[in-house]
């Protein structure tokens with residue numbers, strides 16, 4: 169299987185259930201890292217998910233906008249600058 173497909177598989181497993189999926193996702197990523205030590209994206213992904221994320225309480229959602237991607241300030245809705253409007257935690261949510 170192509171390494172990108174394996175990365176996606178790891179992401180899927182991790183997103184479905186962080187607690188249960190983390191060891192499986194990490195196992196996939198570590199295999200990929202061993203198979204191709206020159207691929208920098210794999211260790212980057214491992215660092216993102218290898219332990220519960222303190223920034224979002226390991227929910228995967230942006231804690232500033234509570235995952236909505238927008239924030240309300242003085243009655244105006246603005247794109248959340250912490251997550252660039254995506255609603256996902258910038259530290260761990262973009263595997």
Ligand SMILES: [Zn+2]
Nearest residue numbers: 221224257260
């Ligand atoms: Zn996070």
Ligand SMILES: [Zn+2]
Nearest residue numbers: 230233248251
């Ligand atoms: Zn946000």
